[in-house]
Amino acid sequence: MHADNHRNRVYVPVSMALAKAALLSMFCLATGCETPSASGGGSSASMPSLFGPAPIEEPWAVRCITLRGADRFRYAKRYEELLKQVKELDPALVQVLHDESASTVYYGRYKRNWNPSTGKATYQPDHQRDLHMIQTLAFSDSSVWPFKLASMEALPVGGAEKPEWDLRGAKGVWSLQVAVFYNSEQMNSRKHAALEYCKLLREQGYEAYYHHGIANSSVTIGAFPREALQSIEKDLGVDPTTGTNVKGVQSRIVDERMLDLQRKFPNNTENGHIFYEIIRDPQTGEVKQRIPRASFPVEIPRRGQSEP
Numbered sequence: 001m002h003a004d005n006h007r008n009r010v011y012v013p014v015s016m017a018l019a020k021a022a023l024l025s026m027f028c029l030a031t032g033c034e035t036p037s038a039s040g041g042g043s044s045a046s047m048p049s050l051f052g053p054a055p056i057e058e059p060w061a062v063r064c065i066t067l068r069g070a071d072r073f074r075y076a077k078r079y080e081e082l083l084k085q086v087k088e089l090d091p092a093l094v095q096v097l098h099d100e101s102a103s104t105v106y107y108g109r110y111k112r113n114w115n116p117s118t119g120k121a122t123y124q125p126d127h128q129r130d131l132h133m134i135q136t137l138a139f140s141d142s143s144v145w146p147f148k149l150a151s152m153e154a155l156p157v158g159g160a161e162k163p164e165w166d167l168r169g170a171k172g173v174w175s176l177q178v179a180v181f182y183n184s185e186q187m188n189s190r191k192h193a194a195l196e197y198c199k200l201l202r203e204q205g206y207e208a209y210y211h212h213g214i215a216n217s218s219v220t221i222g223a224f225p226r227e228a229l230q231s232i233e234k235d236l237g238v239d240p241t242t243g244t245n246v247k248g249v250q251s252r253i254v255d256e257r258m259l260d261l262q263r264k265f266p267n268n269t270e271n272g273h274i275f276y277e278i279i280r281d282p283q284t285g286e287v288k289q290r291i292p293r294a295s296f297p298v299e300i301p302r303r304g305q306s307e308p
Helices: 016-024 072-084 128-135 190-203 256-264
Strands: 007-013 060-067 094-098 103-115 120-124 151-154 174-182 208-212 216-224 229-238 245-253 273-280 287-292 296-299
Touching: 060 072, 060 128, 072 094, 072 103, 103 128, 103 151, 174 190, 174 256, 190 208, 190 216, 216 256, 216 296, 245 256
Parallel strands: none
Antiparallel strands: 007 273, 060 103, 060 151, 094 103, 103 120, 174 216, 174 296, 208 216, 229 245, 273 287
């Protein structure tokens, strides 16, 4: 979506009460019901209110180091002890988490605030001092900085999620994205909201999946083969600098099952709202067109890929 002086992006909220009832009847939230607004704007209602009380969103921490291999438990314990000895750090905030393939040493607890308009995140308390200190720590008897690649990361929240609904395990190449959630002043449980929406869709017979990225949690439906999309050459017009025709490649959905899903789920909602691109007349400022953000195919990621 391109932005200029004559385009604005606004949202209209999906009615929370209507949405829940309509999902039970396989209609409203799925097809993009909205609460009319004279101004074209929207309220600050957030998706967790639709699903009842939500847990506090996952805390963030400094990921100091991730270790793999046969000796990872021993090294992780050693790094944990070393960090607890740093007088500028709180030893109570150092911890090690293990999974089936790696051991990770973390420090701190931070609340992350994501601003989708700027694409930047801030943390409370401010993480800069701790992150810089950890990145520059070195052993007294060597020039090795074991934590120089330290970065901010969400602490894993175990137990609440359904691993079988994780999009990374879906059998296919494409899925249809119908919703995205991100933390804001009104939303602090984007993972919970995505999981609950996925649950509601599955209760209605839809093959719904969630995917948690670094900043966003998305909900998609279906798993389709590569042939579900077809690439076509499109004429993009004349390049004013060269005077030649410019060609581009565009993908379109050709699988009837995906097309049917897109008809039922035409919108890619954001935190439970339908967002519009508003196109105005450059002379009068009058609204000429309101274009809702549409659902769209996404490539199914695989475990181990870098997260968006």
